Amino acid sequence: MNQEVRFSRLEPEQRKALLIEATLACLKRHGFQGASIRKICAEAGVSVGLINHHYAGKDELVAEAYLTVTGRVMQLLREAIAEAAPDARARLSAFFRASFSAELLDPQLLDAWLAFWGAVKTAEAINKAHDHSYGEYRALLAQALNQLAEEEGWKNFDAELAAIALSAMLDGLWLESGLNPSTFTPEQGVQVCEAWVDGLQAGGRQRFTRR
Numbered sequence: 001m002n003q004e005v006r007f008s009r010l011e012p013e014q015r016k017a018l019l020i021e022a023t024l025a026c027l028k029r030h031g032f033q034g035a036s037i038r039k040i041c042a043e044a045g046v047s048v049g050l051i052n053h054h055y056a057g058k059d060e061l062v063a064e065a066y067l068t069v070t071g072r073v074m075q076l077l078r079e080a081i082a083e084a085a086p087d088a089r090a091r092l093s094a095f096f097r098a099s100f101s102a103e104l105l106d107p108q109l110l111d112a113w114l115a116f117w118g119a120v121k122t123a124e125a126i127n128k129a130h131d132h133s134y135g136e137y138r139a140l141l142a143q144a145l146n147q148l149a150e151e152e153g154w155k156n157f158d159a160e161l162a163a164i165a166l167s168a169m170l171d172g173l174w175l176e177s178g179l180n181p182s183t184f185t186p187e188q189g190v191q192v193c194e195a196w197v198d199g200l201q202a203g204g205r206q207r208f209t210r211r
Contacts, residue, residue: 015050016054018044019046020068023062024065027062027116031118032115035058037058069109080094092145092193099190100186101186105174107178110174134167138160138163139163141163141167152205
């Protein structure tokens with residue numbers, strides 16, 4: 001029984017999962033521009049017709065792969081927060097530790113992420129996937145920061161704006177670590193994030209006051 005016959009006998013969701021894994025492999029190897037439908041088909045061992053049966057085209061397939069990867073990341077972050085103590089600072093600390101865990105610092109994940117970022121402005125479907133995933137990510141941070149503001153009694157604190165700033169710093173640290181892991185250790189990455197929150201509690205929150 002050849003690969004395509006085996007593929008056709010799988011359940012629809014299993015087929016999609018295999019196509020997404022093939023897409024991720026091609027994105028890591030060839031980048032967005034180089035990861036053609038034909039290369040993805042070859043990686044999955046199926047015909048173009050089978051991919052076209054499930055997706056309108058490459059952009060839609062890459063967008064779903066993007067959402068699959070970000071879904072895994074969000075699940076890890078949510079689980080870390082859920083297992084932490086209920087106070088806001090503990091939840092933020094858990095978020096930071098998970099952000100610099102081995103799973104999220106995997107070089108292969110960085111390769112896929114760079115391919116996604118490079119495609120965000122070239123395809124509407126991928127741009128929408130990016131907006132959705134980053135919206136979820138910032139909302140999770142904003143929730144923890146808003147809880148911190150409530151516990152500290154801060155008035156008119158703009159948790160959404162603070163979440164944008166913190167997520168930008170996290171992205172920068174994560175990217176730098178991926179490009180050159182010797183720049184700083186995961187523990188130091190967590191330390192930088194904790195220092196950012198220390199500054200917030202020491203008075204930096206005034207920078208995020210609603211006007």
